[in-house]
Amino acid sequence: xxxxxKYYIERCLDGHPDDxxxxxxxxxxVLLAHLAGQLGNRDTAEEAAQETLVRAYFGLEKLKxxxxxxxxxxxxxxxxxxxxxxxxxxRRRIGDVLSEAVASPELSQDYALERAITALPESHRQxxxxxxxxxxxxxxxxxxxxxxxxxxTKTLSRAYAMLRESLQQQDxxxxxxx
Amino acid sequence: MNCEQCKELLVAYVExxxxxxxxQAIESHLNTCPPCRAELTxxxxxxxxxxxxxxxxxxxxxxxxxxxxxxxEQSSKLREVSKSSKQIQLWRTIMKSRITKFAAAAAxxxxxxxxxxxxxxxxxxxxxxxxTYFRFISEACAAExxxxxxxxxxxxxxxxxxxxxxxxxxxxxxxxxxxxxSVDALNLFLEYNWVPMCSVQANGHxxxxxxQLPAASTEPYSIVDESWYDSATGNFVRVLxxxxxxxxxxxxxxKFVYSLETAPDGTPRLIKEQVTDDFSPPQNPAEFLGIxxxxxxxxxxxxxxxxxxxxxxxLADGAPVRVVKAGFADVSGELNAYWLFKVREDDGTIAxxxxxxADEPQLLIRxxxxxxxxxxxxxxxxxxxxxxxxxxxxxxxxxxxxxMVIPNVSVRHMVERASFETYIFAxxxxxxxxxxIVDCIDPPSPGHRMFCIAYRADDGRHVVLVQSHTYNKTLxxxxxxxxxxxxxxxxxxxxxxxxxxxxxxxxxSSARFTIKDxxxxxxxxxxxxxxxxxxxxxxxxxxxxxxxLHSLIDSLIPAREYQGD
Numbered sequence: 001x002x003x004x005x006k007y008y009i010e011r012c013l014d015g016h017p018d019d020x021x022x023x024x025x026x027x028x029x030v031l032l033a034h035l036a037g038q039l040g041n042r043d044t045a046e047e048a049a050q051e052t053l054v055r056a057y058f059g060l061e062k063l064k065x066x067x068x069x070x071x072x073x074x075x076x077x078x079x080x081x082x083x084x085x086x087x088x089x090x091r092r093r094i095g096d097v098l099s100e101a102v103a104s105p106e107l108s109q110d111y112a113l114e115r116a117i118t119a120l121p122e123s124h125r126q127x128x129x130x131x132x133x134x135x136x137x138x139x140x141x142x143x144x145x146x147x148x149x150x151x152x153t154k155t156l157s158r159a160y161a162m163l164r165e166s167l168q169q170q171d172x173x174x175x176x177x178x
Numbered sequence: 179m180n181c182e183q184c185k186e187l188l189v190a191y192v193e194x195x196x197x198x199x200x201x202q203a204i205e206s207h208l209n210t211c212p213p214c215r216a217e218l219t220x221x222x223x224x225x226x227x228x229x230x231x232x233x234x235x236x237x238x239x240x241x242x243x244x245x246x247x248x249x250x251e252q253s254s255k256l257r258e259v260s261k262s263s264k265q266i267q268l269w270r271t272i273m274k275s276r277i278t279k280f281a282a283a284a285a286x287x288x289x290x291x292x293x294x295x296x297x298x299x300x301x302x303x304x305x306x307x308x309x310t311y312f313r314f315i316s317e318a319c320a321a322e323x324x325x326x327x328x329x330x331x332x333x334x335x336x337x338x339x340x341x342x343x344x345x346x347x348x349x350x351x352x353x354x355x356x357x358x359x360s361v362d363a364l365n366l367f368l369e370y371n372w373v374p375m376c377s378v379q380a381n382g383h384x385x386x387x388x389x390q391l392p393a394a395s396t397e398p399y400s401i402v403d404e405s406w407y408d409s410a411t412g413n414f415v416r417v418l419x420x421x422x423x424x425x426x427x428x429x430x431x432x433k434f435v436y437s438l439e440t441a442p443d444g445t446p447r448l449i450k451e452q453v454t455d456d457f458s459p460p461q462n463p464a465e466f467l468g469i470x471x472x473x474x475x476x477x478x479x480x481x482x483x484x485x486x487x488x489x490x491x492x493l494a495d496g497a498p499v500r501v502v503k504a505g506f507a508d509v510s511g512e513l514n515a516y517w518l519f520k521v522r523e524d525d526g527t528i529a530x531x532x533x534x535x536a537d538e539p540q541l542l543i544r545x546x547x548x549x550x551x552x553x554x555x556x557x558x559x560x561x562x563x564x565x566x567x568x569x570x571x572x573x574x575x576x577x578x579x580x581x582m583v584i585p586n587v588s589v590r591h592m593v594e595r596a597s598f599e600t601y602i603f604a605x606x607x608x609x610x611x612x613x614x615i616v617d618c619i620d621p622p623s624p625g626h627r628m629f630c631i632a633y634r635a636d637d638g639r640h641v642v643l644v645q646s647h648t649y650n651k652t653l654x655x656x657x658x659x660x661x662x663x664x665x666x667x668x669x670x671x672x673x674x675x676x677x678x679x680x681x682x683x684x685x686x687s688s689a690r691f692t693i694k695d696x697x698x699x700x701x702x703x704x705x706x707x708x709x710x711x712x713x714x715x716x717x718x719x720x721x722x723x724x725x726x727l728h729s730l731i732d733s734l735i736p737a738r739e740y741q742g743d
């Protein structure tokens with residue numbers, strides 16, 4: 001993963017806002033995968049990811065443990081997703097049924113997978129996101145989440161089983177609907 | 179191993195985390211167990227699906243959106259506390275435009291090369307040399323020097339490829355009149371690409387030229403840049419060819435310095451000059467023959483994006499390289515124009531460098547050959563070359579324009595060479611001592627010169643005044659959106675506001691050869707509107723009281739009336 005998050009955070013706080021781009025690059029896919037499953041729509045997920053990163057930037061000073069940027073970021077993303085869902089519900093209550101029916105959500109290429117990831121328990125999700133969306137090796141995941149390498153592979157192993165089950169379930173539901 | 183044990187280790191196996199003995203145990207189990215093999219296939223399929231989705235999501239353009247929003251929100255925070263809120267907002271809107279950004283990026287790249295040149299001219303200077311970009315280029319230049327010291331004569335061939343561009347960069351899609359000026363400037367800039375090119379003069383000093391490369395129409399074209407160097411005697415020949423025809427050459431045979439230039443009508447001219455008594459050939463041939471020649475720079479970290487190790491890769495011949503990216507960030511903090519360097523892992527030299535604006539490659543310079551030979555294929559005196567020069571000027575051809583930069587000129591020189599009214603402080607600002615004027619080509623305005631007057635101050639508040647045809651044509655529109663700070667009795671208007679930190683940073687960086695210090699945090703920039711209707715740009719490396727600013731502006735006089743020197 002190269003330079004630690006901590007370094008870029010300190011650069012940002014030191015008056016180099018441009019360095020935040022490296023953190024955006026590092027975590028954009030992670031955030032999108034994390035949010036797309038929750039929000040069900042690629043555009044909304046992008047909006048939420050943007051909002052999450054902007055809030056993170058302006059909140060960097062409040063982050064006491066700089067090594068914990070990733071879980072902290074996911075925490076912000078969860079709050080943003082909840083807010084968006086709430087405001088969506090409000091809009092729905094106002095009764096814009098027509099546009100709701102017209103707007104078909106633009107799902108990303110593999111929405112089923114993203115939904116399956118969202119359904120994972122938090123600790124499993126973090127490992128999968130870092131490994132496949134954050135481009136970390138298992139060793140880096142272990143370092144990032146401060147857990148032994150063995151735990152990472154075991155978690156990944158269980159996550160695989162859960163993902164497969166969840167994908168299979170979605171396939172079956174799809175069949176039923178057809 | 180049984181199935182249960184196998185399944186437990188399967189993820190670690192796929193992730194290649196197992197010890198050799200465990201790996202062998204799994205593989206032998208897999209060979210005999212179809213259900214576990216099926217499990218493995220499914221596991222790999224899911225892994226590939228995750229990785230593919232990860233790649234798709236990584237391609238999102240969140241980076242620019244997020245950084246733009248940060249800039250926006252920061253400036254709206256600023257708006258709450260700043261009196262000049264309207265100006266900032268307006269500037270932000272202007273600077274948000276794609277076109278303006280690229281024009282700015284282009285301007286910045288002009289500056290970056292110029293600084294590099296002046297620095298190599300002013301090698302004796304004691305500026306800070308610990309900065310990343312400088313260190314990177316110096317190391318590459320030192321590594322390249324070794325290539326020139328092979329047994330016998332070294333023959334090096336570089337290729338310069340000019341790519342056609344889509345034209346998207348310069349198409350003024352918004353078409354707003356506010357942006358017209360910058361679009362015009364950019365179009366001018368894009369008529370040709372250029373790279374700095376040094377040649378050796380009869381006094382042993384380097385001459386700083388500009389190799390102008392006309393835009394490629396539909397197909398890329400290339401220039402072959404060939405050099406021979408004899409490390410025992412210091413003799414060298416350098417020949418540039420386009421379409422197999424020579425258009426520039428420079429050499430030294432131990433007694434004379436030769437240069438072959440083409441006159442405007444296309445006729446070749448071979449100039450032979452006896453070296454002066456104090457002549458000594460430049461020590462490091464990489465500084466005037468190499469791929470890094472003219473790129474050395476000590477631009478401050480404040481304005482230059484960090485030299486960033488981008489990725490690793492291989493050259494066409496399979497040699498592993500580090501890919502390094504370096505350039506100036508534009509006003510919005512984006513790196514729209516930059517060099518991508520490919521540095522060989524084995525000898526640390528730059529094997530390829532590509533110049534990119536807005537994701538489009540403009541130029542590629544690469545070394546295609548470096549080897550020892552018994553004798554050069556072109557004589558040290560260039561005698562046979564005039565025959566090889568192409569006549570006629572029907573189509574735009576690459577050309578070497580001499581004197582891209584002339585350091586340390588007089589006020590009289592500036593007046594004689596300028597195509598517009600120039601101004602100078604008389605007397606010098608009381609707190610600023612040493613003054614130096616540099617005359618350089620004004621890249622977006624062919625045929626015009628640009629003048630940079632820099633005053634080094636003991637208290638660090640250095641002053642830089644830059645005057646150019648391009649500024650006169652383009653800065654007016656922007657300046658008048660700013661805030662009128664002062665109108666002087668001698669008829670100058672002083673405009674402030676806008677991204678003054680950004681452009682004062684660039685002006686001060688471009689004058690590092692004289693002022694030595696990096697731009698300070700409290701630097702300030704102004705655009706002046708002169709009584710003659712020109713727009714000189716002023717940067718001060720520190721704060722001025724109103725009184726100091728007023729007396730500085732009041733002391734401006736037309737340079738032709740200057741009595742000093």
